[in-house]
Amino acid sequence: MGFNDFMKNLSGNRFTGLQGGRHDMAFMRSLQRDLKTKQTTSIPLNELQVIVFDLETTGFHPDKGDQILSIGAVKVTGRLVEDEYYSLVRFIEEIPPLVKELTGLDESELVNAPEPAEAIEQFFKFSGASPLVAHHASHEKAFMTYASRKYFRSPFLHRLIDTSFMYRIADPDNPYVRLEDCCEHNQIPVTGRHHALGDARLTAALWAVYVEKLQKMGVTTLSQVYERLATIR
Template identity: 85%
Template structure:
């Protein structure tokens, strides 16, 4: 199967439905209230439900007009995969050749995709109050903060865990930074790179590996992860 066929198969399985507006904003405000009371730092890592996700975007700077093109996510408890989510996001401008080549996305697919607010609302329904996990999460954080303000007039309040937190503790001398290099280092087969769901799957596999490595050195909760990070900074 070619990469474009892989993309089409995934986009055929995406969630559809919400179109933005008052329902979405009301849901997001309710979610914000739930997040304020959610306690996750004392749950054992091998029992913690998280949403591992990835964004493909037109660039790196949402405040300068760059936009989300697709979202992929994997719901996992410990190392057990429970569900997946994927959607392209409507975008009606011309993609740069480099973005088309990198992601495999094309203008026709994006023109037919749901509106950004609808995709984001559906993603937040999928994630609920679970912590989010991303590989080098500053990119995802910037776009989610911008989108939450723009479409729902709410802050982005989910706990966001960067995979680098894990390997900085478990393997402080590990020189690998890129997702594909981290995966190869851990004998994870790299498939679907630079596709939002493909990257989310790879990051989920990496998350599972490092949960085990942290447990082997006595780190069993997020609270202990943060304590150890504070000690090594």
């Protein structure tokens, strides 16, 4: 499958989660059990279902009051795109001007959006216990860790894979850090930048590229990715 076909598949059916209702704590408890027992490190990378996701936020520090504004995610196995998730997140304050300009989000869109706990619960129902993938994932990890504790009183247990794990092995001389630069370096057309679902789609395409590159190098599982990373200083 070529890149154009891959990107076309990214615009398929979109999961929007459940509407309304109280938090499904039975589901959250079941998810926690699944996450503790799920083994993913020995599954071939091209057969491993992952959830590639991105967050748009008001800033970088959830512990200092920054909040999630939108969540975008793509469920993908190898190059097969299976589903998508996107949700705005309720926010009743003024969006910081730089964030507003960068993302194109507007206060009027967010005031009637799902509450943060609801949007995140829906995301977890979409992702299940599958590993999560993000581009330079420390940002997403900080917010999901904070949200899990705040809204569900539980730790964030999902395995989180950073795309940098992949290109540090497969493309060690790659000087690029920004998502758009990494995509252009790999001939992935950059569209929908700074939109949570747009960035998730770009990251999913990047993930597919590096899964293929790693396979050609004989690195075929997450376990082998971690082993190879341990040798890189």
